[in-house]
Each structure stands twice: as C-alpha cells, then as structure tokens.
Amino acid sequence: MLRSVAPSAALVALARLGTFAAVVLSTSAASAPTSAATSAATSCAKTVYLTIDTGNMAPAEEMAAILRKHGVKATFFLANEKTVRGDTSLDPSWSAYWKARADEGHSFGSHTWRHWYFRGDVGDKVRYVPWSKSEASKAELLDAKQVCRELDMSADAFKQMTGKSIDKIWRAPGGKLTPNAERHAAACGYRHVGWSPAGFSGDELPADKYPADRLIATQLNNIRNGDILLWHLGIWSRKPPLYPELDTLLGGLKARGFCFARMPEHPQYRVKQ
Numbered sequence: 623m624l625r626s627v628a629p630s631a632a633l634v635a636l637a638r639l640g641t642f643a644a645v646v647l648s649t650s651a652a653s654a655p656t657s658a659a660t661s662a663a664t665s666c667a668k669t670v671y672l673t674i675d676t677g678n679m680a681p682a683e684e685m686a687a688i689l690r691k692h693g694v695k696a697t698f699f700l701a702n703e704k705t706v707r708g709d710t711s712l713d714p715s716w717s718a719y720w721k722a723r724a725d726e727g728h729s730f731g732s733h734t735w736r737h738w739y740f741r742g743d744v745g746d747k748v749r750y751v752p753w754s755k756s757e758a759s760k761a762e763l764l765d766a767k768q769v770c771r772e773l774d775m776s777a778d779a780f781k782q783m784t785g786k787s788i789d790k791i792w793r794a795p796g797g798k799l800t801p802n803a804e805r806h807a808a809a810c811g812y813r814h815v816g817w818s819p820a821g822f823s824g825d826e827l828p829a830d831k832y833p834a835d836r837l838i839a840t841q842l843n844n845i846r847n848g849d850i851l852l853w854h855l856g857i858w859s860r861k862p863p864l865y866p867e868l869d870t871l872l873g874g875l876k877a878r879g880f881c882f883a884r885m886p887e888h889p890q891y892r893v894k895q
Contacts, residue, residue: 667847668846668878668879671884672696674855675854676711676854678704678705679856680856682719689872690726692872696882697730697884697885699730700730700731712776731788731885734795736752737753738753738795739753739794740799742800746765770806789885792813793815793816797817815850815885822852823864823871825864829864838867838874850888853868
C-alpha cells in the first residue's frame, strides 16, 4: 500500500526553500536497498532512478541530449499533454521522438491519458478532475474499467508509435492517489510509482523563490541510495526553466559515485524473468 512519505531530513531541507507538490511514494520503494542491484548497475554501491513525466515538451530534445551525454537511462511516464507546438505529447507527430527514446533503452510507464487528478473515492468509483479549475465541471466518476482504460490509452498510443510496450507501471498526475485509483490500476496490472522527497527536482516551483542553484545543491546534498528522482519534459509556469540544470545534477551525482537505473530494475518494481 502506498502512503504519504513521512517527513525526513531531505524533506525538511527542501521545506526550508518552501512547500512543494505532494509526494505519494511507497516508503519501501523509496528506501529499498539496491546492493543486490540491477543488471544496469551491478558494480554500483549507490543507485538512483531518474523518472521524467511528460509536460509541454519544449525541452524534450535538450533533455534527451543531456541523458545521452551522461549515458543515463531514465523512465518516462507518458500522458497526452498539450505542447508548445500546439499538438499533444502522444500525438503521432511525436513518433520519431518516442521511437528514438525507446531505441536508446529507456523505459516507459503510463501517466494517464488526460493528465487529470484523482480527487477522492465515491463508492467503488473515483473522481477524476481536470487540473484547470475552469474545467472542473467536466469531472467524471470512473469505475475500474475506466481507470484501466485511462492508463491503457497512453500505452496503446506509445505502442502504435514505437512498436514497443510500456512497462506495467504508472504515476498519478501530481502524485494524487486514492485507494480506489490504486486498487483499480493494480487490478489491470499497473503498479504505482511515486518519488522520493530528496529527488523532487523543483522544476514546477517559481524561479524567483526557488533559484536553480539552491534546488540543485539541495538535491546533491540530500539524494541517497535508492531514491527516485522526478523531472518533467517542460513546465509552463517556471521561467527560466530548470531543465538545463539536469546536466549539473547528473554530473554531480555521478561524481559522488551514483549510478542510474530504470524503474523496472528497482527492487520494488523489478520485472520477473
């Protein structure tokens, strides 16, 4: 069962910069030892897991280049979000981008199709609400079949573009999870992945209050073995954006002896052969 992470030294350190988005993460997943390690990091004493959620896609190519520079394999969580090009992130026009990432060996999970929020259970259903308050009237009540469909639509779009399947993992938008949403997703094979407090990039936070150098310094100081890191492929609100500092973070973590692995290689989510 996933639950809110209890305050930790890392959480307190980031809290000194201000509050940030709620984190939903299994404590065992966030802190599970990785000494048994994964096929991608058998020689590493310390392993972390970089996850990247879809966003406005403005820095998509630049972030992919940063990953290639450092030889890092990430796990992308996919939703069909509006992009700076005027299309959506799982539109066929993005086929070449996603096929290139799949060919590079990254892993992929569902981030729902519409990127709405799960906002409470009603009987056996779950309220699914648009992120924009102006569209709150469009909220829906989803049953188990509809929750699975919401996750599967992203998986289907990805397979149509790349010929490859995503892993059976998912992340609720905003980390907002309800018991019914988690249970319904699990019934169709999806395991929820949150993130570690120390691994929250802060790329959604306003730059005037949360300067890039402070965010990255805090993460480099607090990230520990087994942590799950969270970044986005473009955030509309933060200007200037944080994504160029992903280069600094990856280089700094590698200099501290960290290796990177994908979520299917995490002890909590490892795919059984």
